[in-house]
Amino acid sequence: MKPLRPLSLAAALALSAGSGTAAAQTLIVRRVPVGSTVELVVNATKAGSAQPDTAGDVKIPIDLPAHTMQNEIDARVYVDTCDLTRRVTIGERAFTVLPAESGCTRQELTGVFVIRRVSTLVLNVGDPVATLLLRQGSFDLRPRGPRRLAPMGLVVFGGGSFVKYNDAVEFGCTNVPTCSGDDTGLAYTAGLEYWFSRYIAAEASYFRPPELTIDGSGDLYRFASAFDPHLITLAGKIGVPIGPVRLYGRAGFNYHRANSSTTQHTDEITVTIGGFTTVTPAFDESAQAITSGWGWVLGGGMEAWVTPSFALYAEGGGASVKGHSDVDESNLIDNRLTLITAGIRVRLGGR
Numbered sequence: 632m633k634p635l636r637p638l639s640l641a642a643a644l645a646l647s648a649g650s651g652t653a654a655a656q657t658l659i660v661r662r663v664p665v666g667s668t669v670e671l672v673v674n675a676t677k678a679g680s681a682q683p684d685t686a687g688d689v690k691i692p693i694d695l696p697a698h699t700m701q702n703e704i705d706a707r708v709y710v711d712t713c714d715l716t717r718r719v720t721i722g723e724r725a726f727t728v729l730p731a732e733s734g735c736t737r738q739e740l741t742g743v744f745v746i747r748r749v750s751t752l753v754l755n756v757g758d759p760v761a762t763l764l765l766r767q768g769s770f771d772l773r774p775r776g777p778r779r780l781a782p783m784g785l786v787v788f789g790g791g792s793f794v795k796y797n798d799a800v801e802f803g804c805t806n807v808p809t810c811s812g813d814d815t816g817l818a819y820t821a822g823l824e825y826w827f828s829r830y831i832a833a834e835a836s837y838f839r840p841p842e843l844t845i846d847g848s849g850d851l852y853r854f855a856s857a858f859d860p861h862l863i864t865l866a867g868k869i870g871v872p873i874g875p876v877r878l879y880g881r882a883g884f885n886y887h888r889a890n891s892s893t894t895q896h897t898d899e900i901t902v903t904i905g906g907f908t909t910v911t912p913a914f915d916e917s918a919q920a921i922t923s924g925w926g927w928v929l930g931g932g933m934e935a936w937v938t939p940s941f942a943l944y945a946e947g948g949g950a951s952v953k954g955h956s957d958v959d960e961s962n963l964i965d966n967r968l969t970l971i972t973a974g975i976r977v978r979l980g981g982r
Contacts, residue, residue, distance in 0.1 A: 724743055798967070
């Protein structure tokens with residue numbers, strides 16, 4: 632900035648409906664009366680004219696004086712109000728502008744303004760005293776509504792998950808010579824939550840993990856085991872809203888109920904002792920039980936509200952499946968799940 636150069640900037644006018652983003656080095660005149668014409672004069676040269684659009688706005692490009700080789704000028708700004716004309720004069724500081732025409736009244740906007748090749752001047756001529764906003768860059772005429780926020784209130788959700796049972800196959804195959812299992816798969820979940828504020832919520836959901844299966848064999852036997860759980864989850868959530876996006880953590884408890892079954896086939900066994908042979912025929916046996924109990928859930932994720940009532944979300948976390956069998960209470964179950972979930976949320980109430 633040049634030493635002691637006075638600058639003045641009137642209060643920015645309130646935005647109203649308009650269109651587009653103005654290009655740099657542009658004059659925008661707002662609230663122009665219907666039927667009027669806006670003229671732009673740079674020093675003593677008429678630089679352009681236009682009539683307002685339906686919103687009362689006029690945009691006219693500004694060209695710096697041809698004789699200047701600088702990227703900016705110090706200028707004074709004048710507004711002449713005539714019958715059906717609003718004339719805006721931009722005059723270099725050392726230039727004596729032409730006087731107002733007969734029948735026109737002139738207002739000089741107080742101060743000296745730095746007009747660069749990237750400047751936009753926004754004039755409001757709708758009030759008795761015109762005001763000026765000088766912006767070094769573009770200016771958007773489109774109205775900006777209130778920023779959308781992640782909502783409060785009642786929300787329902789549903790999604791799909793990729794799930795892995797941690798260490799379940801390794802535990803089920805202990806001391807089994809040949810053993811394998813399927814401990815991953817797809818699951819689904821559905822539930823509802825209520826956001827008491829934008830930061831705290833309570834959640835209840837149903838979660839259906841995939842079936843865990845283990846198959847093994849050894850000398851003279853083979854078996855197949857399956858574990859098929861259902862989970863009801865109760866959790867609290869703490870969120871951090873960032874506009875329409877909310878980051879959150881969740882923690883709570885789940886209650887599981889599962890069908891657990893094992894089927895084993897034992898081959899025929901022939902034993903000869905002291906010349907006597909004993910044959911035990913092949914046979915099958917099976918065991919079934921229902922397990923139930925309480926475990927924990929822990930995780931976190933992110934939701935993005937595409938509209939005020941619809942969001943996409945993704946989260947990760949873990950859960951324990953703990954409890955005992957209805958057949959033998961000493962027979963405990965303790966599995967852990969790792970899961971990644973994605974789905975949708977729909978707001979039913981709140982704001």
